[in-house]
Amino acid sequence: MYPASFDYHAPTSVDDALRLLGTLGDDAKLLAGGHSLIPLLKLRFARPAHLIDLRRIPGLAGIRADDDQIVIGALTTHRTLERSTLLRGVLPILPEAAERIGDPLVRNAGTIGGSLAHADPGADLPAVMLALGAELRTASPRGGRTIAADDFFIGLLTSALEPDELLTEIRVRRPGPATGGAYAKRPHPASRFALVGAAVVVTLGAGETVSSARVALTGVGERAIRVPAAEGALVGRAPDAATIERAATEAAAGVEPRADLQGDAEYKRHLTRVITQRAIARAVERARG
Numbered sequence: 001m002y003p004a005s006f007d008y009h010a011p012t013s014v015d016d017a018l019r020l021l022g023t024l025g026d027d028a029k030l031l032a033g034g035h036s037l038i039p040l041l042k043l044r045f046a047r048p049a050h051l052i053d054l055r056r057i058p059g060l061a062g063i064r065a066d067d068d069q070i071v072i073g074a075l076t077t078h079r080t081l082e083r084s085t086l087l088r089g090v091l092p093i094l095p096e097a098a099e100r101i102g103d104p105l106v107r108n109a110g111t112i113g114g115s116l117a118h119a120d121p122g123a124d125l126p127a128v129m130l131a132l133g134a135e136l137r138t139a140s141p142r143g144g145r146t147i148a149a150d151d152f153f154i155g156l157l158t159s160a161l162e163p164d165e166l167l168t169e170i171r172v173r174r175p176g177p178a179t180g181g182a183y184a185k186r187p188h189p190a191s192r193f194a195l196v197g198a199a200v201v202v203t204l205g206a207g208e209t210v211s212s213a214r215v216a217l218t219g220v221g222e223r224a225i226r227v228p229a230a231e232g233a234l235v236g237r238a239p240d241a242a243t244i245e246r247a248a249t250e251a252a253a254g255v256e257p258r259a260d261l262q263g264d265a266e267y268k269r270h271l272t273r274v275i276t277q278r279a280i281a282r283a284v285e286r287a288r289g
């Protein structure tokens with residue numbers, strides 16, 4: 001299928017993009033890597049009258065350190081996340097997730113901002129943002145705001161972004177000492193989207209007990225979610241095999257996966273336990289240094 005016809009706009013600054021968003025309103029859609037939007041246009045599930053291509057706007061892509069934060073531009077591709085030496089050193093969970101996205105073509109074009117805005121229930125990066133406690137910065141003709149990752153993913157393909165809002169950057173606090181994060185995933189055999197993905201960040205405190213934990217899942221519901229019961233099973237305890245197993249079991253008990261061609265709900269719950277266990281174990285290993 002071919003998309004319905006639309007007017008194409010290629011602004012060269014955020015201000016120009018915002019002006020277009022302000023005047024075109026709901027008739028316009030932002031385009032980043034196109035790897036989620038273009039298929040929707042071709043299937044005519046989306047029929048915007050205007051496309052605003054963000055890729056000519058300088059400054060929206062790239063990764064930098066800013067005091068105690070790591071700042072990732074919304075137009076940064078999965079490939080750039082995967083190859084970033086800064087991220088590999090400071091936030092290895094991000095390249096670990098990015099390198100598992102789709103295939104090289106998808107990773108070369110797809111962007112972190114597009115992935116988060118699209119809020120696909122099987123996307124990898126939303127879970128990583130939840131585990132990292134990231135902040136998402138936006139701009140709009142009405143001004144900008146900061147949205148906590150915890151408040152960003154609302155439902156199936158639905159984020160907290162308003163139609164005239166542009167995601168500009170993602171900010172993640174540089175992890176403190178004895179903190180480790182990891183992402184584990186069982187990919188769909190064809191698309192590579194997550195059948196189950198688990199993102200975990202833990203901090204170890206005195207006596208090597210877990211002082212804080214964030215456990216997030218993707219693929220097993222309408223949106224990426226945190227699992228407080230799994231986090232509670234870790235905090236205050238030594239992260240030995242039994243504790244990790246208990247937390248992973250809590251994670252599996254807390255989801256209602258949909259049965260599909262890849263397996264029934266029980267199988268998906270089993271996968272959730274195994275994948276979460278792997279992610280926690282690796283996060284703990286990294287926290288120990």
Ligand SMILES: Cc1cc2nc3c(=O)[nH]c(=O)nc-3n(C[C@H](O)[C@H](O)[C@H](O)COP(=O)(O)OP(=O)(O)OC[C@H]3O[C@@H](n4cnc5c(N)ncnc54)[C@H](O)[C@@H]3O)c2cc1C
Pocket residue numbers: 029030031032033034035036037038054074075100101102103106109110111112113114115116117118120122123124125161165166167168191192193194
């Ligand atoms: C074959 C295939 C396999 C894939 N496998 C995986 C996988 O394994 N894991 C995974 O996580 N993803 C996977 N994806 C999705 C891929 O990561 C997409 O690139 C991503 O979901 C969307 O990013 P994009 O830059 O292509 O966004 P686009 O397709 O350009 O846009 C997606 C949506 O986000 C909006 N948008 C884009 N940028 C912004 C912004 N800065 N501010 C506000 N709104 C914005 C657009 O308006 C649109 O609604 C796959 C895609 C394909 C085609």
